[in-house]
Amino acid sequence: MALTLELRDLHAEIEGKEILKGITLRIEQGQFHALMGPNGSGKTTLSRVIMGDRRYKITGGGIFLNGEEITNLPTYERARRGLFLTFQNPVELQGVKLFTFLRSSYLVHYPNDGRSFQEFITYVQSKARLLNMDTTLLSRGVNEGFSGGERKKAEILQMSLIKPRIAIVDEIDSGLDVDALEAVAKSLKDTIYSEPRMGVLLITHYQRILKYLSPDIVHVMIDGKIIMSGDYSLALKIEEKGYEWIREIK
Amino acid sequence: MDKGDKIKGLIAENVNGDNIITRARYPHIFEEGLNKSVVEEISEIKGEPEWMRRFRLRALEIFNSKPMPNWGPPLDIDFNKIRYYILPDEVKARKWEDLPEEIRETYEKLGVPEMERKYLSGSVAQLDSEGVYANIKKKFEEKGVIFLDSDSALKRYPDLFKEYFFKIVPVMDSKFSALNGAVWSGGSFIYVPENVQIDLPLMTYFRMNMQQEGQFEHTIIIAEKGSYVSYIEGCTAPIYNVTSLHSAVVEVYVKENAHVKFTTVQNWSRDILNLSTERARVERGGRMEWVSGSLGSKITMLYPSSYLVGEGASASHLSISLASDFTWKDNGSKVIHFAPRTSSKIISKSISLRGGTTVFRGLVRIPKGSVDCVSHVQCDALILDENSRNFTFPHNEVYEETATVTHEATAGKIGDEQLFYIMSRGLTEDDARSMIVLGFLDDVMKEIPLEFSIELNRLIKLKIAEMGGTG
Incomplete structure (x- = not known):
């Protein structure tokens, strides 16, 4: 069954400060949503709250998967039900080899995978090569000393192995130069459009990555609320005029 | 008779x-x-x-x-009890069924084979492994290697035993070395003749005529010129003992250009005080390696020492200690560079969780005249929660200008962001913690004999899970 993620009037705060002020959103598997907004509008908070980051407190509303409430479910349970988050600044895991990490997380999702250890290495290496990723990174600590671009590729590699049903992609374009951006966008596209198609909530500050990816719906978030939704032309308009005009309309 | x-x-x-x-x-x-x-x-x-x-x-x-x-650590011992x-x-005579339940459970979780479980629990005095190891034993003996329990060695090789007994560790070294001198029983005696290299590690399992491991073992290892031996003591399964005090003495004699690797892994049950003395004397060009994994016991005080007495001798001290559930691991290393151009490396990794305390005490001494010595000390601590603690007391006494002494220390906690990141991939919180802890140990794991590193991996996972371990 295809997965549907729903946010119903979701409110969340951190250290007493309200960041999400009533978000309602419905993402079906196979749909591609883009979420745009200026710095500090709460986009990253939204991605973390969906994934169950305990540092945020939910103060109202809820999160639902196929109608079942998951607002209080631990992070790993959400992941096991098909949600995935690529991090804007993925943390370093000292001494935890990327390959070990990939294998452990893969086996959580595919416990009956018949591949031997050796076959899995070959499989991961082929996936990494598709992303133009240096395969020696696999034997390094997760994100340990990785460049910005390498970290983003490692995130996409994980996504392409786990094949989540709905992925939240948080500012995968940040800190990349134009060439790296194009490469990352292409890999991302291959990953999310491979069958079975994922649902995607792609968070970005800029329109530039969207031109490679053609989202179905574009949402604009300002000050903890989604205040406008539209098709791709909305992203182009933001590119041209910035966010101020939306504030003025509202 | x-x-x-x-x-x-x-x-x-x-x-x-x-x-x-x-x-x-x-x-x-x-x-x-x-x-x-x-x-x-x-x-x-x-x-x-x-x-x-x-x-x-x-x-x-x-x-x-x-x-x-x-x-x-606070030692409250009633020696009359x-x-x-x-x-x-x-x-x-003790029965398997008489063991505390948590110990039995841990054996099962660790997958210790039934025969070994019975041995470890003391319900059989000897591992039924003679058939398996008879060939190995024969090979040793053909080369003149002696590998016996210390009581038998005293009987069969009285002069050799006397020559090395309580020599590098003087009996008046401390209250506990004196205690060992008074009541010692059991332990291993290993003699490796000149230029004999033993390619397989000697494990206590292989030792024939073994007496039940006592709480006051006295182990002696003599590696003659140019020889090599690796000795592995203990096991990762929790050892249940009848009494609450373990106080062993280990003496290692590394002759010219010989090389000894001494690996000890202990997971004493949680009521045991482990207060042992381990020391090596390393002659010209010799090499001593200490590898220790300290997982169990209520309190451990253990500071393996290397006395580098010959030019070019070297020592490596590597320890992993884990203190959980209000236990106290007081570990450390002591290296004295008595001779020129000697080198030492001390690496300590400690993990404390659920109210555990880990302490590192290091002493490196380079006296005047021991020219061109090199020493590196690294101690890393990982503290898993608010109730747990680590203290680090490195102490370097360097009286020689030509010495190169470096010291690094880190103390870290598991970050919320790391846990969140790993859990977002579908791993449970316990798995996430284990993964971070094993990552923390990664650079020392490769120094540990393979069979132990696998067990150690499994054990650490158990300890981190609430249900885990007994140590």
């Missing part, structure tokens, strides 16, 4: 018996407390030579005259 052999004969005849004979004959052995007559009885039962009996008595006097250490000698037969 001397008296000790008679006793052994009696015990052998009563393998399935209820040790009535031994009880009747030595009733007071089963009492708690330490005095002259207890020490004399131990010596008598073992049928020891006169010099050893006198040695034990002198050690007892030293023990009585020495104060308790005035530093380190401890039993100092356990007859092998008495231990053997």
Whole structure:
């Protein structure tokens, strides 16, 4: 069954400060949503709250998967039900080899995978090569000393192995130069459009990555609320005029 | 036949018996407390030579005259509430079912084979491994290697034993070395002749005629010129012991260009105080490696030492200690560079969780005249929660300008962001913690013999899970 993620009037705060002020959103598997907004509008908070980051407190509303409430479910349970988050600044895991990490997380999702250890290495290496990723990174600590671009590729590699049903992609374009951006966008596209198609909530500050990816719906978030939704032309308009005009309309 | 052999004969005849004979004959052995007559009885039962009996008595006097250490973890020991000698037969008579449940559970979780479980729990005195290891043993013996329990070594090689017994560790070294001198029993005795390289690690499992591992073992390793031996002691499965004090002495003699690797992994049950003395004397061009994994016990105080007495000698000290559930691991290393161009490397990794305390004490001394010595000390601590603690006391005494001494220390916690990141991939919080801890240990894991690193991996995962471990 295809997965549907729903946010119903979701409110969340951190250290007493309200960041999400009533978000309602419905993402079906196979749909591609883009979420745009200026710095500090709460986009990253939204991605973390969906994934169950305990540092945020939910103060109202809820999160639902196929109608079942998951607002209080631990992070790993959400992941096991098909949600995935690529991090804007993925943390370093000292001494935890990327390959070990990939294998452990893969086996959580595919416990009956018949591949031997050796076959899995070959499989991961082929996936990494598709992303133009240096395969020696696999034997390094997760994100340990990785460049910005390498970290983003490692995130996409994980996504392409786990094949989540709905992925939240948080500012995968940040800190990349134009060439790296194009490469990352292409890999991302291959990953999310491979069958079975994922649902995607792609968070970005800029329109530039969207031109490679053609989202179905574009949402604009300002000050903890989604205040406008539209098709791709909305992203182009933001590119041209910035966010101020939306504030003025509202 | 001397008296000790008679006793052994009696015990052998009563393998399935209820040790009535031994009880009747030595009733007071089963009492708690330490005095002259207890020490004399131990010596008598073992049928020891006169010099050893006198040695034990002198050690007892030293023990009585020495104060308790005035530093380190709180030691509250009532020496009159401890039993100092356990007859092998008495231990053997214990039933598997009599073990505390958590120990049985841990064995099962660790997947320790049934035969080993019975051995470890003391419900059989000897591992049924003679068939498997007979060939290995034969190979050793053809090369002149001696590998015996220390009591047997004293009987069969009295002069050799005497030459090395309590030499690098003087009996007056501390209250606990003196205690070992008075009541020692068991341990391993290893002699490797000149230029003999033993390619397989010697493990306590291989040792024949093994007495039940006591709580006061005395282990001696002698590696003659140009020889190599790797010795592995203990195991990762929790050891359940009848008494609450373990105080061993280990003496290692590394001759010219010889190389000894001593690996010890202990997971004593949570009521045991582990206060042991381990020391090596390393001659010209020799190399000593200490690898220790300290997982169990209530309190451990253990500081393996290397005395580098010959030019170009080197020592490597690597320790992993884990303190959980209000236990205290006081570990460290001591290296004294008595000779020029000697080098040492000390790496300590400690993990504390659920109220555990880890302490690192390091001492590196380079006296004037020991030119061109190199020493590196690295101590890393990982603290898993708010209730747990780590203290680090590195101490370098360098009196020689040509020395190169470096020191690094880190203390870290598991970050919320790391946990969140790993869990977002579908791993549970326990798995996430284990993964971070094993990552923290990654750079030392490769130094640990493979069979242990696998067990250690499994054990750490167990310890981190709430249900885990007993240590």
